Amino acid sequence: MQEFQHYIAGRFSDGVRQFDSLDPSTGSVWARMPDAGLEGVNEAVDAAERAFFDAEWAGMLPTQRGKLLYRLADLIGENAERLAELETKDTGKIIRETSAQIAYVAEYYRYYAGLADKIEGAHLPIDKPDMEVWLRREPIGVVAAIVPWNSQLFLSAVKIGPALAAGCTVVLKASEEGPAPLLEFARIFDQAGFPKGVLNVITGGAEVGATLTSHPKVVHVAFTGGPETARHIVRNSAENLASTSLELGGKSPFIVFEDADIDSAVNAQVSGIFAATGQSCVAGSRLLVQASIKDVFLARIKEKAEAVVIGAPNDMATEVGPLCTERQRETALLLIERSLAQGASLITGGAPLEGDGYYFPPTILDCSDARHADSLTQEFFGPVLSVVCFETEAEAVELANKTQFGLASGVFTQNLTRAHRMIRAIRSGVVWVNTYRAVSPIAPFGGHGLSGHGREGGLQAALDYTKVKTVWLRTSDEPIPDPFVMR
Structure with missing residues (x-):
């Protein structure tokens, strides 16, 4: 002691x-x-x-x-x-x-x-x-x-x-x-x-x-x-x-267009939501993915989420540790259950792990048919990703700004002019383009x-x-x- x-x-x-x-x-x-x-x-x-x-x-x-x-x-x-x-x-x-x-x-x-x-x-x-x-x-x-x-x-x-x-x-x-x-x-x-x-x-x-x-x-x-x-x-x-x-807090949109570098976007999304067990104010908790690549992208995310190493936080091999408190674990479970009742569908995860500690697995919810689900508006502070697909750039902007939060956002596209349009249109204090969660003492955030x-x-x-x-x-x-x- x-x-x-x-x-x-x-x-x-x-x-x-x-x-x-x-x-x-x-x-x-x-x-x-x-x-x-x-x-x-x-x-x-x-x-x-x-x-x-x-x-x-x-x-x-x-x-x-x-x-x-x-x-x-x-x-x-x-x-x-x-x-x-x-x-x-x-x-x-x-x-x-x-x-x-x-x-x-x-x-x-x-x-x-x-x-x-x-x-x-x-x-x-x-x-x-x-x-x-x-x-x-x-x-x-x-x-x-x-x-x-x-x-x-x-x-x-x-x-x-x-x-x-x-x-x-x-x-x-x-x-x-x-x-x-x-x-x-x-x-x-x-x-x-x-x-x-x-x-x-x-x-x-x-x-x-x-x-x-x-x-x-x-x-x-x-x-x-x-x-x-x-x-x-x-x-x-x-x-x-x-x-x-x-x-x-934040409910940061992570926007992936069909022309994005898929490998980079997948890795950044996994890191952006499951790193720190999702306990980050800038967690990329809302994945907005263009409809034409939704199935491919979700399959890749699901595969990586299910392969994450969950274990003791003091083990260098561990990639996802426990939530900090039992209350957080209970809150995450409650929001998931409520969102499923509101029409979201579970892709993977969704329930606490059995045994000692406050462990919760990486969880993905498809909210494309439940765009008013609580998981899209409330901060989990846990490893839960909510997914919505979009057809057009204008729809992506509308979905990104459909929140009372405005801390961070991510945009993945190879189209430079589109990137500049998104930077101007998204209401957030930080916009990451083709990267995520980058910080520096030189750059302000808020x-x-x-x-x-x-x-x-x-x-x-x-x-x-x-x-x-x-x-x-x-x-x-x-x-x-x-x-x-x-x-």
Whole structure:
């Protein structure tokens, strides 16, 4: 039994209480986690506020902040194996994915390390001859960062990296479902040499989240999760008038035209929906395939889905591991049963695997005759693919945009002009053409509609953690005229 602690004001401490964390591959308790409670939230926010105004951080040159972020990136690389093992143990994500992803997480911190001294203001060509006016970009203050359990080291990096590069301080709330990797990350962060309180890492349930997002000292909330929780956060932020950036769920269309490279499209679709056991906000969960190739394409997808290696997440041979929680498994089964009752037909999968752990096989539903099925509108957060065929490009666009979400989309075609038309027509924050799930610290991502607002990654993310101060400097030696003297 392992036990984990919070990281507040540069110290490690127990919460007001503890709770069990389950191993999704067995369903058994493997660790004890701290619950911050109201006391822990207040302590963490106070620590972040002190650090923000303290000269050790507030007076630090941007280049110096960058060097600390470079050091953090190096430490993540040195501890990648331990972080990957913990993430696999606590969330059920397969080791081959956590290992690869954590190695790339370090690149996000390196990107923002290099950006720290490149966040620039501007000189304004003002219309007054005796004035010099310029803009300064300054850090906005204490940031509350809230991330879900899936891809948590990546999702925290795209918040912590730009926030610290800009000079903010952060209270990071890890999900109560699988927080071990971020609590371990706090130990690595502690070694990097940042001033105490610059980053604070806590966890706990809904009470902790509500207290943090409505805290009067928090000026910005960066959240990744579901739309319903986001609604609560927006309501809570009315208390402190905090700004928000919300990266929410998705129901991403994966569109395959008859002229596509079939091998590439099949591989990308299998990876796009069954990798991470479908527990990804950008999962390509809606396959829109042109009618002329539907049978061939579905046969290929079915063959690959049924050949996927399902097993223990810590085995490098495993391709699909368990779902993170029993609740997710129950939700997936309920949505499948409801969609079948609404007219969808089952191609493969459809029921949980027997035995220990929260295993669910790759599942494919043909919804071509059930275009109002719940599986086409609701996010499973599981390895379930819903298929609809289309005849024309216009129909493909209509189907792609028939959702309240708008996070990501994929288009597979060899027709360049068609690709450009689809890029313009699809309402989503990210469009991948002849590829899928590609990411980079240089490229921002985010969504529209129920997929949220704001962008993470890239230069824009760092600017979002700054506020603009306008400076007026009078250059004339003449005294300012008395405003009350008649002239």
